[in-house]
Amino acid sequence: MISISKEDFANLSKIHRLNLINSCTGYKSANLIGTISKKGTKNLAVFSSVTHLGSNPALLGFILRPTTVPRHTYQNIKETLFFSMNAITETSIKEAHQTSAKYQEDINEFEATGLEEECKENISIPFVKKSPLQLLCKYQNEYEIKENDTLLIVASIEKMYIDKLLLTNDFWIQLDKGNVVSINGLDGYSKNSLIDRLSYARPNEKSNSLK
Ligand SMILES: Cc1cc2nc3c(=O)[nH]c(=O)nc-3n(C[C@H](O)[C@H](O)[C@H](O)COP(=O)(O)O)c2cc1C
Numbered sequence: 001m002i003s004i005s006k007e008d009f010a011n012l013s014k015i016h017r018l019n020l021i022n023s024c025t026g027y028k029s030a031n032l033i034g035t036i037s038k039k040g041t042k043n044l045a046v047f048s049s050v051t052h053l054g055s056n057p058a059l060l061g062f063i064l065r066p067t068t069v070p071r072h073t074y075q076n077i078k079e080t081l082f083f084s085m086n087a088i089t090e091t092s093i094k095e096a097h098q099t100s101a102k103y104q105e106d107i108n109e110f111e112a113t114g115l116e117e118e119c120k121e122n123i124s125i126p127f128v129k130k131s132p133l134q135l136l137c138k139y140q141n142e143y144e145i146k147e148n149d150t151l152l153i154v155a156s157i158e159k160m161y162i163d164k165l166l167l168t169n170d171f172w173i174q175l176d177k178g179n180v181v182s183i184n185g186l187d188g189y190s191k192n193s194l195i196d197r198l199s200y201a202r203p204n205e206k207s208n209s210l211k
Helices: 006-011 014-023 072-080 091-099 108-114
Strands: 030-034 041-048 053-054 058-064 080-086 133-145 148-164 182-184 186-188
Touching: 006 014, 030 058, 030 072, 041 072, 041 108, 058 133, 072 080, 091 108, 091 186
Parallel strands: none
Antiparallel strands: 030 041, 030 080, 053 058, 058 148, 080 133, 133 148, 182 186
């Protein structure tokens, strides 16, 4: 094993430190957040920090980098309160990655990256058409993480759109059936394949395969 200490982190180049620290906590979820500004410009951005916060009420959270530079996703969410969350799939990783480029505020990032937009009835927030799992979310709150000036954005899940191939009888979503990817570090996109589902774990009892 190679041992790397906190003191060593400080001596690494910025890129090496970014790569190392961003990949050491494991695979992350891969989502595109779709928003619209008050002026009507549609925006899309890749986020790897989206996580489940609780199921009743249905809440998710994501980490927003410091707002010392313009963050269009954040600005738009504050203006309209709503956003879409779209799972990234194998065939769209290049376009999804491209959304991390710093486009000007008035650029429609669907058009700029080639990702097809989907409009849902009575909803102005744009969705990503080929995504098999799309959520409509509503901003609820934000918490400052003082240690590094980031924000934890907390949102409720208002509505879910799922390709029926992914949804099992017990309402579990099998993400690999939709070729949903995960993120390794800052620029690695990985395939997933289900190994097994296991029964609820109890002391002194072996979990069974549910497949
Ligand atoms: C793989 C990947 C994951 C990212 N995850 C996040 C994230 O979790 N939080 C964040 O604030 N920015 C994240 N970014 C950076 C945003 O995608 C980037 O700042 C983008 O330009 C934001 O666009 P916006 O200004 O339109 O909101 C990520 C970038 C990449 C390439």
